[in-house]
Structure formats: C-alpha cells, structure tokens
Amino acid sequence: MPLGDNLGDKSDSRYCGVETEFNDDMPHVLSCNVNGGFDFVVAPLGFSKLKMFAFTKFDKTGCLLIHYLDVEKLQAAEHMEPGYRPSLIDKASRDSTVLPFAGSDLVLSPSQWSSHVVGKISSWIDLDSEDDILRVDSEITLKQELAWASHLSLQACLLPTPKGTSCGNYARCVNQILQNLNNMQAVELTDSWELWNSFRVLCEHHSQLSIALDVLSSLPSANSIGRWFGEPVKAAIVHTDTFITNARGYPCLSKRHQNLLSRFFYYSIQIVLSGKPVHKLSGGNSAAGADHSDNYAQQAQRHPLRSYLDYVGYLYQKMEPLPEQERFELGYRDFLQSPLQPLMDNLEAQTYETFEKDSVKYIQYQRAVSKALVDRISDENASTTTVVLMVVGAGRGPLVRASLQAAEETGRKLKVYAVEKNPNAVVTLHSLVKLEGWENVVTIISSDMRCWDAPEKADILVSELLGSFGDNELSPECLDGAERFLKPDGISIPSSYTSFIQPVTTSKLYNDVKLHKDLLHFETAYVVKLHRLARLSPSQSVFTFTHPNYSPNRSNQRYKKLRFEMPNDTGSTIVHGFAGYFDAILYKDVHLGIEPSTATPNMFSWFPIFFPLRSPVYVKAGSPLEFHIWRCCGNTKVWYEWCVTSPTSSPIHNSNGRSYWVGL
C-alpha cells in the first residue's frame, strides 16, 4: 500500500519497505508486512544443504565429474555459526556443496517474489579478509545467495557494507556477477562515500550497481549528504532508533531528518524501515489510544512498525506538490537531447509552438523593448518620430508581437522589419500580419540576416538566438552579420549574454552517455532537464558577448580557465561533467536566464546544457578542480573543446570539433 497520494509524484518513492529477520515461513512474513501497510520486505536469503540431488556432466576432455548435493535445512544465514560455513561442512563427502534455499521457490508466487521481496545477503561475509578460508567461504556464500536471488527474479539484493577499507576482491566478485545478471539490481549498502567510489570504479560504474543509505540519528553535513543525490541511491534504510518521540509518545523525526526524507521522496528514493519498535504504544497509552480510537483488538493486529510507517506516510503526503511546470517536464528529467542546429536546420512548427508558449520570456522582451523605446524617444517626440526596429530571427512572430505591444504600451511609433531565414516560418508570419492588421507597420524579409542588404538602418535590433549556454546557437556570429544595419548609436536587445558552468555528480547521465560506447557521445554537449545530480560548487561565469560590438579586433573565439573549490565539509567527490547555463541582459536591468541562483522564474524555453567527461574525475576533499573550455571558430562551424587539468588531467575533449559542432 503506497504511502499515499502526492500530486504529480508517480515515482518509486511512494513505496515503503521494511527490513525483516529470517523466518522460515515466508508467506506469513510477507502477508504480515503487506497487511501491516508495507509494500515490500528486505529479507535475508535462507540457507540450506540440499541432499541427494545429483547431476552428472561430461567436460570436453571426456572426464566424468559428479556433484553430490545434500538437502538439509540449516539455520538462517544471519545466525550462521562458523560451523555452517561452507569450508566447515562435514568433509566425509568432499564434494558436497551448500545451496541457498528459502523453504522453496514455490512458497511465494513469482510475482510476489519479484515485487515484494528484496534479498538481504548474509552480513558475516568478508571477501577481503586476510583469512583465506573466511574469504573463500564468503565468496561461495555471496555467489550462492545472489544466484538464488536471481533464480527468484528478485528486483534487488542488499549487500553488506565492505568490512575494512579495502574492497578489491568483494568488487571483483560482484562485478563478475553484474556482468552476467540482467534481471536484478545489486544494491550496495555503505556509509562511506570513498569506499563506495572505489567499489563502483572497480565495477566500471555498472548501471545495475546501486546504493542503499543507512539513515542514523546523527546526520553528516548538508554538503556531504548532497553528494549522494548524484549517485545511484535506490533506497534509504531508516532505523527505528533514529526516530524521536513527539509529545504524544508517537515516533517522529527531527526537522533535518524530515527535510532529508523529503529530498529522498523528490529524488524517487524508497524508504525501508528497519529495527524493532522502540516506542511503546500499548493500548494503555492513553494519548495514542484516544487519538486513533483503536480498539484493543485492532491494536493487537497492528503491524509493530505501523506507527513509524504512518509517520513516513504523513511526511510523504505533506510534501509540497510539484508545480504544474515541473509536472509537465517530468518526462524530460535527465533525458539527454542533442542541442538544436538552428542555423543549419529549419525548426519545425511543433518546436515554434512549444517555445511560443513561454509567456514569461516574451514579457521580459516586451519590458526591455519598452524601456529602450522610452530611452530612445522622449515623450514630446513620441508622436512625430518613428523608431525602426528589426526583429532578426523573427520565427512565427512572437517577438514582433512583443515589440508592437511595447510600442502601444509606451505610445511610441514603430516601423518593424521581421527578418527570418526559414521560408516555412515566413509563410506563417505573413498570415499573422494579415490577421492582426499589421500590414502598414511590419515588413517581412525572407533572408538570412548575415546576408540581407537592408534598405535602411535600425534603431533597435531585437533577437532571441540564445541557446542553453548563451552563445551555443551562434548568436554572436548571427549578430555580427546583423550589426551591419544597426545605427552607430543603435540598441541591441539582448545587449549581452554570459555563460555559466559548474561541476556536477550525475551517475545517471554518465551511464546514459556511456551506453553509446563511443567517443562521439562523450564529446557532445547535451540539453537536459537536470534532476538527479549533485551541484558540487557554485557556478562561475565563462564567456560574455556584448552587442553591438564595433571593436576592430573582435573575435568570437574564447578561452576560459576556471578553478572550482568544493566546500570543506563536502568530502571527496566524483565529477561526471559540467552543467552549463546562461544569463542575458536584454536591456539595462531587464534580464533573462537559467543560471540557478538568478534564474527567471517559470520560464521553460531552456533546459541546462551538460558537458560530459569521458572518465569521471575523482576530486579528493580539499583539492581544487581546474577546468578549461574553449570556443573555437572555423569557416563552417563553431565548437567547444574542454578538459580538466587538476587534480588530474583529462584528455582534451572534442579536439577540432571532431565529435560535436554547430554549423555556420
């Protein structure tokens, strides 16, 4: 039974699990907990000796191998005495082998196993022990239990935290298994990011290796926790003794824990409750009894962790529902899109349709044009002077409309040229002008602004050629061409734009890029609605372009070296790439942008851009991260190159624009 409703959330964080001890009677365990309100159990995988089950097999050299297996139930893995370790089993029959067992796979239906049970691997295993026998026993146990879990099609298994500071052999065994399993997620439980990082690197960032976080009473710093939201955290295990007690004796969580759980929900991380009830809520407890009007019989049948579950459900339901905009964009979360090629390709009607709906953007443009008109023409000249305004890249007309509304609002007279290179958009533009009766004001020019031979010069040049990273859709190159027909004292709207960048952890995006198994995709910048990520350091400005620019030495090539310092309490981190944004000054104090700290609210035309790294860069706590980015211009294309030089050097990405470029 999910935690409840929360508008817009259809993610897995609705489901809450509970950690259980070993019990022979799996159907009973499951029904108790499901009836008690939990959606799944995290249960130890039982262990047994199978008897008299034998099979024979010829190997290719013709020798006969016979395995004798015994059937005889043993104690739960959790309670296994050394006597039950594989190496210590009765040596009388040397070929006997212990197999994992949980009664039988028939005690639950396949769908019950796969949707309600998460396997828990024996916690005594230590695959990096200096004791060879313990190490080998641990390997055998891990493989057997995971094989059994796989046979049951469990959706996930919970592996114990590596015992020491070394995890080489543990990682190798898990990695061997990961290479073969396609239908199960192995969940790694650890409280140390460093150990996790080492483990996952050894396993080549395998996409089926995930994390379960233990949530204890004392929490690390916000920055330290923040790192985890870029990692593949699937579950958070909240122990009952993490709960505090409210005035009525009920379990509840501290404010910091509440906020943490909200973030878990937001990032689709499932909660698992663990431990014994530590809040005594017997029927005799007057406050509780009174509040819930439970009679004694009901109370007795209640799941012992029900009050904890109820509280988690309460937190889930009281979360702020997602705003409409966010709900609309749910499907885009962490989905990599290749940036547009607006110069080389003509946009489709659907694309215009989407962007034109972004009213916030056009309101900002209208405000900017209004201010520019008032600055340019005094009130006394308003009725006698006509301002020549050119919209370059007019599309289907939204900036023409915004400009005309600005003129109306300020009482200025306007002559508008609408320059558009896409002949399909020009068709729509003509019918708009006719429909609106703008024929006397608006002249439509079907031409590339870089080549148009203008009949007169403009007072105001209005354009919106910005990409997620500002200049990445070649606004600088287009406006270089258009400034030919701007008056020497003319105004460009926007008057400048700046790109911003910050390092991020994002396992999800890294794995999605890696899926392509080629260099090209690691050297491409993507447009993406970032969601599951950790922003490791505040963004810094990269390239600025100012318009008009009459400098004789102007160049659109750029180079920037940035040095990011992570906050001291973050700890070590891994950088999968860089998130990019822009901020544009349209006119004076009117700006528009997506840089997180100054983003224009409720604007949806731009998702951030993401520059990946071919190999994630490990940054030790306290080390600075040095990033270089170049904007390079050729005769037919513009491209970025980027690299990291500290703490270690990466290859230079996208040399000569070999993988990713924007055509001129």
Place this chain on the structure above:
Amino acid sequence: MPLGDNLGDKSDSRYCGVETEFNDDMPHVLSCNVNGGFDFVVAPLGFSKLKMFAFTKFDKTGCLLIHYLDVEKLQAAEHMEPGYRPSLIDKASRDSTVLPFAGSDLVLSPSQWSSHVVGKISSWIDLDSEDDILRVDSEITLKQELAWASHLSLQACLLPTPKGTSCGNYARCVNQILQNLNNMQAVELTDSWELWNSFRVLCEHHSQLSIALDVLSSLPSANSIGRWFGEPVKAAIVHTDTFITNARGYPCLSKRHQNLLSRFFYYSIQIVLSGKPVHKLSGGNSAAGADHSDNYAQQAQRHPLRSYLDYVGYLYQKMEPLPEQERFELGYRDFLQSPLQPLMDNLEAQTYETFEKDSVKYIQYQRAVSKALVDRISDENASTTTVVLMVVGAGRGPLVRASLQAAEETGRKLKVYAVEKNPNAVVTLHSLVKLEGWENVVTIISSDMRCWDAPEKADILVSELLGSFGDNELSPECLDGAERFLKPDGISIPSSYTSFIQPVTTSKLYNDVKLHKDLLHFETAYVVKLHRLARLSPSQSVFTFTHPNYSPNRSNQRYKKLRFEMPNDTGSTIVHGFAGYFDAILYKDVHLGIEPSTATPNMFSWFPIFFPLRSPVYVKAGSPLEFHIWRCCGNTKVWYEWCVTSPTSSPIHNSNGRSYWVGL
C-alpha cells in the same frame, strides 16, 4: 654520416644532429653541418610576411571573404622583437596575416627537408600566458610554424618547454594539430616529468607526441632518469657546456654521462649537439695537433663542433655489441604476441622447431633428472632397478632425449612413457624413437594426460608445460590429471613454479594496445620481448604451484594483493601495465626462469608476459601502488582478472574472462 658501426645496431641512434641558429641561407647551413659530420640540423623556422598574395572564397551563406596577405621578410623568429608579433603588425590593413617562411621551400629539395631538417618552434611563445594578447599571438605563431613544417614534410619539430606549471591551452593547440597531422612528429622538450605527463594526458597519449631530453652537466638520480626509458623519448640534446675536458684538452663526458649516452644508443634515442664550442682546440694545441696529424688548413675547415661529434661517435662505437641472442630477437622487441593456447590448439612444427633449439633449457632438465635419478636409486641398485619415467607433453621428444641422457650420465636404467596429445607430434616422436633405436626403452602414448589410463605408476613425472607467467598455459590443471599415475613418493619435475610481476612504464606497448580501439585488447595478457620500458619497482612473487599436490582442498584458483613502493628518488610515474615472469624449481637446486634478477642466462623459450591497464595509472612520488590479480577457473577455461586499487581504482580487467582466457 652516421656515428659509425656497432654490430647489430641498425636503429636511429646512429644518427647525430646539431642545433643551429636561424640563418637565411638554409642550403649553406645544411651543407656546412652535413659536411661537418652531422646527419641533421635542428633549425628555427624562419618567419615572414607574404605580400600581395590574395585569395577569395565564398562561404556557404553567400558572403564574400577576402584575405590580403603581404610578402616581406622579417627577422628570424628566434630574434623576434615584440614589434614583430602578429598582434603588433601594422594595423593599416587589418586583414594582413603573417605566414611562416624560410626563404622558400625550394631552397632545399623535398628529401633534404624531410631527412636532414628538424624544425624548431619559436621559443618565445607562451600559450598559457595570463596576457591574452601574448597568448593569442603565441597560438597563431605555433600554428603557422607547424603548418609550415608540415608543408615541408619535416620529420619532426621541436617545441619549447611550457613556460609555467600549467599547459592546458598549449596542449589543446598541439592536440588539435596532432589530430590533423599524419606526417610529422611533434617533439616536446621538457625537463619536468610532471609537466610532460600532464601534457601527454591532455593530448590523449597521442603516438606522434614525443620527447627530446635536455642533457645538462648535473644529472638527476638514476631512478629518476630510468622513468624516461618507458616514455617516447626520441632525442637527447647534449649541450656543449655539458662536456668536460680531458687531459689533452679535448671534450669528453663524465662517466655517468657516458653511461647515459650508452643507454640512449641502446634505446634508439638520437643525440643532438647544441651550443657553441667551449673547448678551444686551435692548431697550436700541441697534443691535439700531434694526435690527429691535422694540418692547419684542415683544422680551419673542420666543423666547429667536430671534436664533440667525434667524441659521441667514439662512445657509440665502443658500446658493447649486442650478443647474438639479442640480435636474433631484435625483430621481437616490444612486439605484442597473444599467448599460446597449447591445450586447445596443437602447436605447429615450426613452433616445436624453435623451442627445441633452446639447449640451455634442456641442459637444466637433464641436470634435474640426473639429480632425481641419483636420489631415487642408489649406486648399488643402479643396475637392477628400472625407474619408470613419464614425460607428459612429450612434443617431438626433447625431454625424452634429455631424460635418456641423464640416465646414461648417471648409469641408471630407465623405462620411459612419452605421453603426447598432439597426433602430429606423435608421428615425429615415432620416427625419432626408431631413428635413435629407443624402441625398447620408450613407449609412446597418444593421449591427453588428463584422461590417460596408465598401466603402471611413475617414479618420475617430467613436464614442461610452463608459460611466461608460469601457470598461464595450464600446467597446474594438466599435472592435476597426470598426478593420478605418479607413485605416492614419486617426483615431479618441475617440483614447483612461481609467477612474478612488476609495474612498468611503456608508452610504446600502451599505444600499440590502444590502436585496436577495443576493450578486448586491453584485457589480454601478451607475450612480449620487453625493450623500451621502465621497471618501476622490483618484481614480487604472485602465485606458486607445487607438484605433486595431494592436499584434499587443493584448488588452482588464486588471489594475490601486492603493494609496490617506488624508490624515493624516482619521482612520480605512470604505470601502463605489469610485466610478468616465472621461476620454476625443476628439482632441488636446479631452477629455470625469466624473472630478471634470477633469470637463466641464454635461454630464449620465454619472453615476459604483459598485463596492460585500460587507463594508465598516475602514481605520485611516495604513493604506494596496490595491485590485485586473480586466477579464476571455470569448467571450460582458466583466466586472470586484475585491477589497481591504489593510488586510484581501475576497473576490474577481464571480468569473467570476457576478453582473454585459456581453454581447458
């Protein structure tokens, strides 16, 4: 004119170059130096302004671009005043461009340019300067000079050392050029390994990026220098003031410098002389004059660096010539071979032929069998007792012969079973037995030793199933099968074998593996005659197998974690992989092996094995290197997995033997 003859050496280190200053008259410069005994010159690339050369070109948007270029010779790049930097050229014609120029490409023939001239890039450039204008000028200059060098098909260019500690932008520009050039090697000159390492990583370990080392009077420690022999060092620039003066007033080098030059020659690194003569050897110098019987006229025409060149030639010629064995193996140096699959594939006659020539190996086996026979049978029983000796994996018979010779030498009576699975080798074995008249002593068994049903048990089991890494050709698995027919007190020859491993720097092998552009080749162990490499730490033992092994829990699976500490004075290093060896104890004190510190001399049956790393691991000075290796056994194959966990974690290589395995 090469430095002289040295038996067996046909490498580029025979050629010696000289660094020259800029001079307009390139033909004169070249003839002077070639007549003076040098093979090539390292010359600055001159600079000029080309005049009145114009070209026009339409870009795709239909705009017209015109470049005006001026022709007017400027001073040499080496002497360029800031006034001649690209940014400071007369701005009257804004579109003018400076092009590199050296008189004309016609002053030398194409083959002279390509075989006798190495270009030297202007040393003032600083591509990572904080001064934007200097930086941009430097970029333009570098590109122009390299383009000019490429136009001339120069074999190499010498780039100045990066100015500061940062080289991001310098590396990007060089990398852009490297991606495009196919006919030129860019030589990077640096005295700092760290800076070189950063540079090359940024350039993705490009195979055309090489190093020229400056050799100065004071040399770093031997370990520090040793690192460079695993790097792509193409030339060593020896400055005249590095030379000391001998009793007769002639230039010579210190003992350490002499040894260093010998190593350069051995590793095919070319010497370039640089600087002005600092040893005054006028005709008046009596000792020199008397010694060389030069008359004054000859003396006057001698190249000013001739006495330095003669000394380098003298060092070259007095090098120990390569031993015959080494000369025979020249063609195998650093050539990657896939290891044999001796169980799955039958060896070819040619392979048997080669291995049978290794007399040293068979002498060791004969010594081992002799000792075992004497231990087993006392002198008094020698004539009455027949020893049953089985050669398992008899091939075409060399171990049968060695065993029979041991019997003759010790006066023991032998009954030999020669077991061989390759039916083709068995044919040869039959004719050998007939030819040698061994019919009464030797019984040939055409069978796989793992399945053979022996009619009696053996006193001595002789085998040679060893690979470069000891167990890698599955000797353990084969002998497990053969030990069934060894008497309980029987002797196995070999009685044990151990593998060894050590971390190495080897750019050459790394690049050869990388050339395949796939995972498979990075997860394969290769047999290779190692040459251009730096051994970073003494080798350590890995896996040991002992025969016979009657332990009830015996397993051929193995796991070893090794920790390598680099010597303190080495500095930081890069690890491209691990070199593997073996040592086998045949019987008591008779051993056989290729581990460098204990290798059996003049034995050529085994080259080392090389385990590559997918990404080279940077090890900071003083950091330990932690390596893990597993020997894994399945039903049909045996394989290794390996990884590094410190200073950083690598992926686990060859998980499940997905890339490389040996079939059972």
